[in-house]
Amino acid sequence: MKKIIFGSSLLPFVSGILLLLCLDAGASDESVLDRINKANEPFDGSKIESAYALPMKTVRAKEPYQGGTFRLLARKDSIARFRCSVCHTDKKTQARDGSLSTHGDIKLNHGREEDGLSCADCHHEKEKDFLVGKKGAKVDFDHSYQLCGKCHFRQKSDWVGGAHGKRVKYWAGERVINNCATCHNPHSPRFAKRMPATFSLPLDK
Amino acid sequence: MVSRKDKEGQVKKKNLLDSQTSRRSFLKGASIAAAAGSAALVTGCVPGAEAGSSEEFSLKWEEYFKKHYRLMTQEEKDETIARLVKLAKLQYDLDIQMSSRPPQEQVLYGYAFNITRCEGFMDCVKACVKENNQDRKSKTQYIRTFEMEPGQLDPSTGDGKYFHEVPVDNKFYMGVQCFQCENAPCIKACPTKATWREPDGIVVVDYDWCIGCRYCMAACPYWGRRFNWGKPEIPQEEINTKQHYLGNRIRPKGKVEKCTFCVQRTREGKLPACAEACPTGARVFGNLLDPDSEIRYVLKHKKVFRMKEELGTDPKFWYFID
Numbered sequence: 001m002k003k004i005i006f007g008s009s010l011l012p013f014v015s016g017i018l019l020l021l022c023l024d025a026g027a028s029d030e031s032v033l034d035r036i037n038k039a040n041e042p043f044d045g046s047k048i049e050s051a052y053a054l055p056m057k058t059v060r061a062k063e064p065y066q067g068g069t070f071r072l073l074a075r076k077d078s079i080a081r082f083r084c085s086v087c088h089t090d091k092k093t094q095a096r097d098g099s100l101s102t103h104g105d106i107k108l109n110h111g112r113e114e115d116g117l118s119c120a121d122c123h124h125e126k127e128k129d130f131l132v133g134k135k136g137a138k139v140d141f142d143h144s145y146q147l148c149g150k151c152h153f154r155q156k157s158d159w160v161g162g163a164h165g166k167r168v169k170y171w172a173g174e175r176v177i178n179n180c181a182t183c184h185n186p187h188s189p190r191f192a193k194r195m196p197a198t199f200s201l202p203l204d205k
Numbered sequence: 206m207v208s209r210k211d212k213e214g215q216v217k218k219k220n221l222l223d224s225q226t227s228r229r230s231f232l233k234g235a236s237i238a239a240a241a242g243s244a245a246l247v248t249g250c251v252p253g254a255e256a257g258s259s260e261e262f263s264l265k266w267e268e269y270f271k272k273h274y275r276l277m278t279q280e281e282k283d284e285t286i287a288r289l290v291k292l293a294k295l296q297y298d299l300d301i302q303m304s305s306r307p308p309q310e311q312v313l314y315g316y317a318f319n320i321t322r323c324e325g326f327m328d329c330v331k332a333c334v335k336e337n338n339q340d341r342k343s344k345t346q347y348i349r350t351f352e353m354e355p356g357q358l359d360p361s362t363g364d365g366k367y368f369h370e371v372p373v374d375n376k377f378y379m380g381v382q383c384f385q386c387e388n389a390p391c392i393k394a395c396p397t398k399a400t401w402r403e404p405d406g407i408v409v410v411d412y413d414w415c416i417g418c419r420y421c422m423a424a425c426p427y428w429g430r431r432f433n434w435g436k437p438e439i440p441q442e443e444i445n446t447k448q449h450y451l452g453n454r455i456r457p458k459g460k461v462e463k464c465t466f467c468v469q470r471t472r473e474g475k476l477p478a479c480a481e482a483c484p485t486g487a488r489v490f491g492n493l494l495d496p497d498s499e500i501r502y503v504l505k506h507k508k509v510f511r512m513k514e515e516l517g518t519d520p521k522f523w524y525f526i527d
Contacts, residue, residue: 051473170476183485196327
């Protein structure tokens with residue numbers, strides 16, 4: 001009895017494989033580039049309902065992106081001693097706590113050795129809660145790309161477009177990307193050398 | 206002609222569906238009989254020999270007779286997933302969530318890798334192993350990073366097993382994984398049609414239809430596929446419980462597995478684990494059919510190339526330089 005049932009169920013299985021063959025046959029008549037060049041309709045990211053809003057604070061960038069806008073992670077919340085103007089007032093004080101209150105822990109390693117940057121190259125001299133942008137304009141810490149882009153204009157345009165930096169968590173939904181300081185320490189922007197996180201075994205050949 | 210064949214297939218598929226209930230009820234009865242003590246029923250190819258409880262045995266028995274993923278109705282997909290979830294509870298004492306989320310329309314996944322930015326930290330590899338429940342014993346990895354001499358673009362000239370402080374001056378790093386080819390040779394090589402390209406471009410494997418012949422591995426010009434010689438060994442607390450049927454579910458022994466662009470994540474709108482883990486932003490992932498996506502920006506504005514493009518495999522993975 002078992003054999004009969006097995007035999008009768010084998011035929012549809014075989015025909016199922018034939019059906020799969022047919023499915024494959026008509027699939028790849030167009031190359032990826034053809035498909036890309038044809039696709040000019042923006043994708044509605046809200047169609048993927050599982051890409052919900054991030055739990056982090058974000059701000060809307062003051063840069064246009066593909067005719068729309070995008071958001072980036074806020075920066076001010078993650079600066080430990082913001083706001084700067086709490087200490088930096090007009091009152092004269094004696095620096096008693098040495099390194100703690102004078103930012104002695106910051107090792108500045110930005111720019112080339114012979115002409116490295118100093119504090120006032122980026123920080124606003126009078127408005128302590130701001131950075132300094134084009135022609136001495138105030139730049140909010142959340143929008144530090146306006147300052148960084150003064151020198152790193154190529155990286156900035158790549159960052160706005162999407163070839164530099166990265167999106168946060170989701171490829172779908174509203175575009176939220178890292179700000180400059182999410183990845184780079186502004187006082188020492190180059191990534192430090194370190195050991196890899198893991199290693200690979202030799203190829204089995 | 207195709208439509209006639211299709212119809213024929215449909216009819217036969219219907220027959221298959223009709224015969225399903227009677228066969229299943231018979232098998233269920235048989236499984237209970239077997240569990241009661243007739244071990245002679247358990248032949249070499251039926252995955253029942255190592256089953257612990259009778260419930261486990263009957264679940265495995267039913268699993269053995271399920272259909273190819275692409276021929277299952279949604280109901281049948283839900284049934285097999287329910288069984289796999291129960292089996293995971295019995296075997297690993299884990300509450301897993303398994304999805305069979307289908308591809309989204311107007312989505313074609315693509316990847317771009319910045320060889321100027323990658324510094325060889327291998328955070329991507331580590332994240333991938335954890336996300337995709339890869340075997341820790343054999344150190345299976347879907348991604349391989351190569352330390353390359355300047356001017357070389359063929360990873361076979363690079364060092365794929367470096368372990369020293371990175372980045373080394375005057376070297377560059379190149380990550381290689383499955384490129385999800387549009388015209389994939391591995392798919393053509395598979396004798397059981399256990400691997401195919403989904404409409405959103407991801408090449409997937411039905412692990413239960415893979416017979417482990419490894420023809421696909423021989424066919425792949427990019428060394429994109431891995432074979433597991435044993436059941437994956439993963440510490441209990443490190444098992445990723447968010448799984449997809451075609452993605453990171455724990456593979457049976459003797460199957461070919463590969464990068465699926467983290468199908469369990471990307472179909473939920475998330476970035477693949479490697480792209481999220483990358484500390485340098487060298488990995489760009491997105492929808493190739495969306496003109497506003499980052500990946501499209503890269504393809505339009507950067508110097509890009511694909512590996513071994515002359516083979517006509519049409520990969521959806523580009524390398525680019527700043």
